[in-house]
Amino acid sequence: MKFKVFESSEKNVWKYVFEKEDAIMESVLYRYDSFYDRTVICCSVMSGCPVGCKFCGTGCKFVRNLTSEEIIEQVDTIFKDKDIIKDINEKCKKLQIMFMSMGEPMLNWEEVEKAIIELNKKYNNAQLLLSTIAVNDDEVFRNMINISKDIEKVGLQFSIHKSNDMERNKLIPYENKMPLQKIRDAGIMWWKETGRKPFLNYCIDGTNNKEIDFNNLTKLFSPMIFNFTFSVVCSSNENMKDAGFKNLDIIKEFQNKFLELGYNVRMFNPAGQDDIGGGCGQLWYVQEWLKNMKIEH
Template identity: 50%
Template sequence: MWNEIKRIADEASNVSKYVFEKDNAVVEAVLYKYPDYQTRTVICCSTQSGCPIGCRFCGSGDYFVRSLTTEEIVSQPVRCIEDTGIDPATMGRLQIMFMSMGEPMLNMKALGPAIRELHMRYPKAALLVSTSAPRVDYWPITKLSEEVPTVGLQFSVHESTDEARNALIPFEKKLTLKEIAGTGFRWYMQTGRKPFFNYCAHDANSTPEDADRLLALFDPNLWCATVSVICERQEWLPTSNDHQRGLASDFASKLVERGYDTRMFDPAGQDTIGGGCGQLWFVQDWMRSHPEQARPSIGCGKPSVHVPIIPVPA
């Protein structure tokens, strides 16, 4: 299926980045072990080659090639799990997260069947869909989450006001924070499982007032919180530095004080092999050298891809 698969490992950080390449697309996946694959294996895989959303903290926002097929999505965690050498049925915890490259909700046609196949292959695996909340119909993911009980849903909120979020995520046809809260509430009512909101803590959005605004939107009885360390994307700037880690930890504490079940996402290998959000430098080079396939995303100029937008049901 793929012409070439590269694995770039950071053994010190227990993480490996995979680059899957063919003539008309390139994607990446990340494989983590905590502290070993037997105890806990985490895989971040892609749903698109590049991304049309254009989030300014993520390298995937620069270019968009195309959506992946079901087979292309499934092949990423399958290859990663094979490389662990561990029987997935015996793993203490296996998590497959659709949050590497691409916007999952803009490729539900392929992602839905991929989730069903992965659930059949790995019935114990947690399958987390992380979305930047484009304005589409969320009923299909809700019905799929009822059908597959291991599906989780996370919204990339990242800011406590719509104004700040619009600057960070320039894609115009997306849900407002209030609409995200309502969509997550409906998902919770249908599935009985708490959705997550993901927040990217930085110097300008980590005050008690920011935490209070989130509390007014997202009921901690219905929502869990993730605070991300990574908010920068310059290749020359170390991202998982002590300052940002301290900001994320401090803001996570603020959310805990307000009643949230909170976790902090501090991806291993971010500075060495691009272990968190954003493309590996090899992938960035591929995008720049294939202008016939890799079109600039919305955040880097005029929209270059037609994305069908469906009204959100009341």
């Protein structure tokens, strides 16, 4: 596949854009300290996305599902392109491949499942992390549990971002998704069957970190079972650095309350992706491509 690479000014994040006549897809490579300490590759499972999260550059511009070959090729290309990471599968302390660039994995499950199996064979040191809004599809969720039992490198993260369904529906307008209570039940099921804790991804925008949000979240999600990822959220016309500076203190304050209650909490570090548009669909090149395809918002 034809591809272009965009490098961040800090030279620790690279965005790969793959282009075909009928599709565009993007992946991001992150280096934390050295590639041997931690390397993360985020890859797309769709070209565009129909979910339409308000903060996402992909918007609701959906082009098509990707095949498993196209998903795998993104990862293979990055490995081949960067000489320095050739032996990373053997030597990296924390290698993570995340299905969390463009697209919702549960809406393209068959292809994502095939890609997980193949990527596990090729890069057996890599954790394979699914990040989902939790589409309300019991059969697909059952399959996610099954593959997570078969392949212990598979991890799960639910993107929740709000502490009540009404607000969440506004931010993530896709209708057929699990309400928060069902996400709680699904997470418990996944934990019971895999023995691993799922993560809850919560982007803080300054309006969802009130006392009531803390109470709602802690009432619903037990620290015995759920971990939290807190991250910055930025609108599609704002860069990650600005959003990060604006929200860093409030994220720390909010996450400390969870730490006090015994939650395992991590903060997403954008690692310098700000100046290349590292978030889904935020790169100017991708925006232009989608515009030229005349895909409706």
